[in-house]
Amino acid sequence: MTQKLNHSIQGLVLLCASAATGTVFAQDSCLSQFYQQTPPALVKQSLNKNTFPLCFNGFGLVYSGVSKTPLWSAEHLTAERLSQKIKREDQFHEEEQIPEQFRSTLADYRASGYDRGHMSPNADMPDKASQHDSFSLANMVPQAPKNNQEVWRKLEEATRSLVKKQKQDAYVVTGPIFTGQRLKTIGKGKVLVPSVVFKAVYMPKTGVISAYYAPNNNSQEVQVVSVCQIEQQTGLNLFPQLSVETKRKIYDLPLTTSDVQAGRVPAQIGTDQNSQCATPSASSDIHSLQQSFGNAVQQATQDIEKTVNQEKDNFIKKLLKALLDSVLEFLLKLFKS
Structure with missing residues (x-):
């Protein structure tokens, strides 16, 4: 009893x-x-329409009900976090926190010719809960197959390698860029297809800062550019606490894991004096x-x-x-x- x-x-x-x-x-x-x-700020006022800040295990993002993609997805990477090895389990799912009329759906991506491209990647996640959250469609954009599976995969691996080998924390913001007057869409939900995908990286310990810029096609092209260039094209303030001078700097971020050396910090290779930077937030x-x-x-x-x-x-x-x-x-x- x-x-x-x-x-x-x-x-x-x-x-x-x-x-x-x-x-x-x-x-x-x-x-x-x-x-x-x-968190990153939406400087361009039109971006605020039907937006949803979402907090997940291991990352946060702002989702747009207009593009039906994230506008940005951000994560804090540490060597300790990346030391956790979680077996990948694909669990793509629609995001129930978003009202149904603004959601992207699994059907939108089916037979579209585009991958469901993670913005905060599954391989960055330290536990099962984070991994599951990373497969939310709120964290996805329609990504060209070779861009997603080749060039973007290598950039994600290089970023993790930089953090682990140099034992430096990195704040990473990833997202889409929509340019041109006639954007492609997929699915009945009219999910917008990005023209470009970017990944901005800031490492406070050494001041390394720059962004990867890759056209969303199968060309496998990629450039390393300033954070200011991304801000000008997106209407975002990616790091609202940083000065304009800092965000103008361009460092030689690694393009593959073989470019990363434990004792070599990426060097500054230029300064962007042309792009319009977002100013520090009040x-x-x-x-x-x-x-x-x-x-x-x-x-x-x-x-x-x-x-x-x-x-x-x-x-x-x-x-x-x-x-x-x-x-x-x-x-x-x-x-x-």
Whole structure:
């Protein structure tokens, strides 16, 4: 009798404890993906239409209901994080946090001729929860097969190698660039196909900063450019806490893992004096940016909390039943004696 009751009580306590831990993790992990806990800002006002800040395990992003892709996806890479080896399990799924009319769907990508291209890549993820989140379509853009499977894969590998071999933290922002008057679309949902994909990298320890710039086609072309060039073409402020002078610098980021040497820090190879940079954000704007992701955390955890509460209710019902059974068992024994 006592053992049955104790098991029910222990289960309830463990459920409540795990729920509290999960919520704290989400709040702590989201802003930590951004340099100085400040997410990229949407400078171009038209980008704000139907946008959704989303906080995931291991990365954060802003999704556009217009393009039906992320505008950017950001992550904080460390040698410790990348030391975790998680076997890849493809779990592509539609994002239920986004209202249905603004979601990209699995059907949109099917037979489109484009890959579902991760912006924050699966191989950067340190655990199963992060890996699962990385397969959300909110983290995907339609990517040309050779761009995704060849040049982009090599750039992702080179970035990880740079972090691991030099034991430097890196703040990485990845996303699409849409240029031209007539953009391609895929699917009934009219998911926009990017003209270019970019990956901006900032390593605070040594000041290394630049961005990869790859046309979204099968040419396998890639350039290393300034963060300012990306900001001018996207209407984003990728690192709102950094000065214009810093973002104008161009470093020789590695294009493959063989270009990475443990003792060699990428050298500055130029300065971009032509591109229009986003200026550092004011304190009030930074607070607003941070708050938007605080709200995203709250939104992201509502479904989790609802599930936990349902399970908690089930535990309470089991606890009451166990208690009632125990009382009846006791009374029967007392009556028989």
